[in-house]
Amino acid sequence: xxxxxxxxxxxxxxxxxxxxxxxxxxxxxxxxxxxxxxxxxxxxxxxxxxxxxxxxxxxxxxxxxxxxxxxxxxxxxxxxxxxxxxxxxxxxxxxxxxxxxxxxxxxxxxxxxxxxxxxxxxxxxxxxxxxxxxxxxxxxxxxxxxxxxxxxxxxxxxxxxxxxxxxxxxxxxxxxxxxxxxxxxxxxxxxxxxxxxxxxxxxxxxxxxxxxxxxxxxxxxxxxxxxxxxxxxxx
Amino acid sequence: xxxxxxxxxxxxxxxxxxxxxxxxxxxxxxxxxxxxxxxxxxxxxxxxxxxxxxxxxxxxxxxxxxxxxxxxxxxxxxxxxxxxxxxxxxxxxxxxxxxxxxxxxxxxxxxxxxxxxxxxxxxxxxxxxxxxxxxxxxxxxxxxxxxxxxxxxxxxxxxxxxxxxxxxxxxxxxxxxxxxxxxxxxx
Numbered sequence: 001x002x003x004x005x006x007x008x009x010x011x012x013x014x015x016x017x018x019x020x021x022x023x024x025x026x027x028x029x030x031x032x033x034x035x036x037x038x039x040x041x042x043x044x045x046x047x048x049x050x051x052x053x054x055x056x057x058x059x060x061x062x063x064x065x066x067x068x069x070x071x072x073x074x075x076x077x078x079x080x081x082x083x084x085x086x087x088x089x090x091x092x093x094x095x096x097x098x099x100x101x102x103x104x105x106x107x108x109x110x111x112x113x114x115x116x117x118x119x120x121x122x123x124x125x126x127x128x129x130x131x132x133x134x135x136x137x138x139x140x141x142x143x144x145x146x147x148x149x150x151x152x153x154x155x156x157x158x159x160x161x162x163x164x165x166x167x168x169x170x171x172x173x174x175x176x177x178x179x180x181x182x183x184x185x186x187x188x189x190x191x192x193x194x195x196x197x198x199x200x201x202x203x204x205x206x207x208x209x210x211x212x213x214x215x216x217x218x219x220x221x222x223x224x225x226x227x228x229x230x231x232x233x234x235x
Numbered sequence: 236x237x238x239x240x241x242x243x244x245x246x247x248x249x250x251x252x253x254x255x256x257x258x259x260x261x262x263x264x265x266x267x268x269x270x271x272x273x274x275x276x277x278x279x280x281x282x283x284x285x286x287x288x289x290x291x292x293x294x295x296x297x298x299x300x301x302x303x304x305x306x307x308x309x310x311x312x313x314x315x316x317x318x319x320x321x322x323x324x325x326x327x328x329x330x331x332x333x334x335x336x337x338x339x340x341x342x343x344x345x346x347x348x349x350x351x352x353x354x355x356x357x358x359x360x361x362x363x364x365x366x367x368x369x370x371x372x373x374x375x376x377x378x379x380x381x382x383x384x385x386x387x388x389x390x391x392x393x394x395x396x397x398x399x400x401x402x403x404x405x406x407x408x409x410x411x412x413x414x415x416x417x418x419x420x421x422x
Contacts, residue, residue: 003407006414009314011321012387041359042414044313046382047268048360049367050275055266059284063262063291067255 002035009039120198124152131205135232136160142193146211146232148203154184154211156197161189162229164215171216172197173224177209177235184211186220208234243308243355250298250308258295265309268360269316276320276383286323290316309356321385359417366416374409377402 007013008021024032124130127149136143144158156172164170169188173181184199212228214221242264249257269290273283294312367375380386380394388406392399 002414003410006410007381007388007406010381010385011318012381012385014387014389038414038418040310040314041356041417042363042410043317043382044310044356045359045363045417046378046413047272047313047317047356048364049379049382050268050271052267053271053274053280055270055287056280056284059270059287060259060262060266062284063266063288064255064259066288066292067258067295 005032005035005039006042009036009043120152120200121147121155121196124149124155124198127152131234133211133232133234135230142213142230146234148205148208148211148234150205151202153198153200153203155199156185156187156195156211156213158189158193158195158197158213158230160193161195161213162215163191163193164188167218168215169218169220170195170197171214171220171224172199173212173214173228174199174203174208175210175212175231176207178207181212181224183220183222186216205234210234247298247308250294253298257298258291261294261308261312262291264357265312265316268313268357272313272316273320276317276324282323286316286319290319310359313356313360317382325385362416363413366412370409370412373405374412377405378409378413381406 004013004017004021008018013021021032021036025036124147130147130149130152133146133148134144135146140160142158142160142162144156147155147157154172154174161170169186171186172184174184175181184201185197187195187197189195211232211234212224213230214224214226214228216225242260246257246261246264249260251257266287270283270287273286274280277283277286290312293315367378370378376395377388377391380391381388386394388402389399391397391406392402395402
């Protein structure tokens, strides 16, 4: 009977016998526990039955290395990785800030330009010698006003202007009674077809026959390349 | 017989203190024994090396629980080594998949082993080896098949083509001599 404990410890006992001993272990049976402990000693001692073989010398180092703390390389890797991530984050933040700053500068410049134009318009409109000419009064056709001042230049205020392809622009012309048309500024209407164009150059009103608008290439033209879709007589 | 227990106590003491030198001492004392055991069971030196590494890693991870005073370290490491070897063979061979039981539960039994007095697993191994030499060939054969191959008595009977009762008789007498060599109690 006692050899069953040895077979149990060796794990070669039959299942039904193992279950019986399991139950005694659960019950803390003193007799079984003592015999099992003896069996543990016997099983451990039986390891001496194997013929002794010298392990390779490298195995000792391998075993000891397996519990050695990982060299600080991993910590360095972590630190360098973290530093790189922080640099990338900072760089991204910097680029984003630059983009935002540039965008704000563009917006401020645009608003400043529009403010200056409006100031010019207000100044020009407030002068008593400014000549105002209304054009086109029908809906869905370009209509608006042209203001001409000898020292202040020409202000064009238009509504229902045509929408343009991205490579086109509108160009304002001052048509003299004699001679060639004089370019007076490039402008594009907004989505509603509205636009204000200010040309702040002195004008000899007596010599101006009309103001005209043509569609030109995006960069503008020195002379009209298309027929004017709008001609406003000034004389 | 002079008991060789102080070394086990020193190893356990250092291991409990998480001193890597304790593991080096454990390897120097038991490395060859467990490697020989793994080679004998697996018949593969590469696998034996892997198992040695895994075994000492287990030792390191459970180091805090060793009883310094009782000198149980040797019993534990040799018991676990044998169980690891047999479990490795069983998991590697399909014919073992449905048989008997895993040995893992007896690991805890080895770990909870509390002798009444200090003793040395190495001394026990020497005593067992001496006693083994006195066994007859049949007793040696059944003991080796059980210990190194993990065969049950019925499997041994089938392999040797001997009656189960005969195998049990050989096994009982073989184990009895092993036990008396260690405990000093005649069967």
